[in-house]
Ligand SMILES: *[C@@H]1O[C@H](CO)[C@@H](O)[C@H](O)[C@H]1NC(C)=O
Ligand SMILES: *[C@@H]1O[C@H](CO)[C@@H](O)[C@H](O)[C@H]1NC(C)=O
Ligand SMILES: *[C@@H]1O[C@H](CO)[C@@H](O)[C@H](O)[C@H]1NC(C)=O
Ligand SMILES: *[C@@H]1O[C@H](CO)[C@@H](O)[C@H](O)[C@H]1NC(C)=O
Ligand SMILES: *[C@@H]1O[C@H](CO)[C@@H](O)[C@H](O)[C@H]1NC(C)=O
C-alpha cells in the first residue's frame with residue numbers, strides 16, 4: 001500500500017515535468033506525515049517539534065466558476081502533488097467529492113445560497129441531500145465541514161433568515177446518522193457583517209443582522225463549530241485611499257505598526273487587525289470562546305488598470321507571508337498563540353467570475369496547472385523556491401546519500417522525500433538545473449539535503465533509514481549545473 005502511494009506520487013512528479021513541484025508543506029506537513037502510514041517502517045523516525053509546532057491548518061479554496069479548468073481528477077493530482085491537505089469547495093458536486101476519495105485530503109463542502117430555501121424548509125430535503133450527495137462518498141472522502149450559505153449578508157437575494165434553519169436541519173440530518181461530531185456545520189461571512197472594524201477593539205457586528213446572527217452564534221457554541229469569515233486585506237488596501245500602507249496589507253515585516261488606542265495592542269499587519277475586529281465583536285456579545293476560521297483570504301495577481309496593487313509579486317508576498325504567519329501559530333495581538341485555520345483563495349484563476357478584472361485573477365494556478373508565481377508552501381523560507389537551488393546550509397552542513405547505499409534504498413528514500421517528505425524535486429527532473437549527473441544517488445542527495453534544510457538542519461532529518469549522511473562539503477558544487 002505504502003509503496004503504491006510512493007509510486008503514484010513519484011509518477012505524478014515525473015509526469016509533470018516542466019511544471020514545478022515545490023517544497024510544499026501544507027499546515028500539518030512533512031514531519032507529521034511521519035506517523036500517518038505513508039512511510040515504510042524504516043523511515044518512521046520522530047522529527048522533533050523544536051521550532052515548528054503542530055501549526056494551524058492552511059488550506060485552499062477550489063472555486064470552479066470557470067470554463068477551462070482541469071477535470072476534478074486532475075485537480076486532485078495537483079492538490080496532492082503540492083501536499084495540500086485541506087480544500088474548500090463551494091457546493092457538493094459529486095464528481096469533485098468522489099475525486100477526493102482516499103486522498104487523505106480534508107474537504108469543506110458548501111451549501112450555496114440558492115439551496116438555502118429548500119434546505120431550510122423541510123428536514124426531509126436535507127436528509128435526502130445527505131443520503132444522495134454525501135453519505136455514499138463518506139468517509140472515503142474525508143468531509144470535515146459543511147458551510148451552509150456563503151456570505152449571506154452579501155447575497156443579492158435576501159436569504160439571511162434561511163441560514164440558521166438550514167444549518168439546524170443539516171446538523172439534525174448529520175445527527176441521525178451519527179456524524180454530527182465529525183462533520184461540523186457553520187456558515188461563512190464577509191467582513192461586511194461588522195458595522196465597525198477599526199480600531200480592532202471597537203469591532204462590532206452590524207446590529208441589523210442580530211436577528212439571525214445571535215441564534216447562529218449560539219448554534220456554533222453549542223456544536224463547537226468555528227465562526228467562519230472571509231478576510232481580504234487587499235480590498236481594505238485598495239479602497240482605503242492609501243492611508244493603509246501596502247506593507248501593512250501584505251503582512252510584510254517592514255510595515256509600520258498601527259496601535260489600537262483603546263487596548264494599546266500593536267498591529268503589524270492588517271490581517272490580524274481584521275481578525276481581531278471579529279474577536280472583539282464576538283466578545284462584545286459574550287461569545288469569548290468561539291474559534292475563528294478564515295475561510296478565504298488571498299491576493300490577486302492581476303487586476304484592472306486602477307488596481308495597481310494587483311500584481312503577481314504582491315500576491316506572492318502576501319501568500320508567502322500568510323503561510324508563515326499561519327503555520328507559526330502566531331495568533332493575533334488579542335489572541336496570541338491562537339491557531340487560526342486559514343484557506344487561501346484560490347486554487348485557479350476563474351475566468352467566468354463577473355466584475356472587475358482582479359476577480360478573475362485570484363488563483364495560484366493557471367487552468368493548465370502551471371503556477372502563476374512560486375510560493376514557499378513550507379513557510380520556512382530557507383530554500384530558494386523559484387529554482388530550488390539554494391541548498392546551502394545555514395551552518396555549513398549538508399545531508400547527502402551514503403556512497404554505499406543500495407539502489408533500491410536510494411530510490412525508496414528519494415520517492416519518500418519527493419512525495420510525503422514534501423521536498424520540491426522539480427530541479428532534478430530532466431532538463432532542469434540539477435538533473436545532471438542523472439544518477440539515483442545524486443538525485444537522492446539533492447532531495448535528502450532539501451529535506452534536511454527544510455527541517456532546520458536537524459540531525460534526525462538526515463536519517464533516511466540510515467542512508468543519509470551529513471557532510472561539510474557543498475554537494476551543489478559537485479552536481480548542480482549553474
Ligand atoms: C497533525 O498530525 C499529527 C500526527 O499525525 C496529529 O496527531 C495531529 O492531530 C495533526 N494536527 C492537525 C492540526 O491536523
Ligand atoms: C432580510 O429579511 C429579513 C427577514 O425576512 C428582514 O428582517 C431583513 O430586514 C431583510 N434585510 C434586508 C436588507 O432587506
Ligand atoms: C448594517 O446593515 C444594514 C443592512 O444591510 C445596512 O443598511 C447598513 O448600512 C449597515 N450598517 C453599517 C454601519 O454598516
Ligand atoms: C483613513 O483616514 C481617515 C481620515 O483620516 C480615517 O478616518 C480612517 O480611520 C483611516 N483609516 C484607517 C484604516 O486608518
Ligand atoms: C512566530 O511566532 C513568534 C512567537 O510566537 C513570533 O515572535 C514571530 O514573529 C512569528 N513569526 C512569524 C513569521 O510570524
Ligand SMILES: *[C@@H]1O[C@H](CO)[C@@H](O)[C@H](O)[C@H]1NC(C)=O
Pocket residue numbers: 382384390391392393394
Ligand atoms: C542561500 O542561503 C544562505 C543561508 O540562508 C544565504 O546566506 C545565501 O545568501 C543564500 N544564497 C542565495 C544564492 O540565495
Ligand SMILES: *[C@@H]1O[C@H](CO)[C@@H](O)[C@H](O)[C@H]1NC(C)=O
Pocket residue numbers: 402404466467
Ligand atoms: C560504507 O562503506 C564504508 C567503507 O567500506 C564503511 O566504513 C561504512 O560503514 C559503510 N556505510 C554504511 C552506511 O554501510
Ligand SMILES: *[C@@H]1O[C@H](CO)[C@@H](O)[C@H](O)[C@H]1NC(C)=O
Pocket residue numbers: 395397456457458459
Ligand atoms: C549544524 O552543524 C552541526 C554539525 O557541525 C550539526 O550537528 C547540527 O545539527 C547542525 N544544525 C544546527 C541547526 O545546529
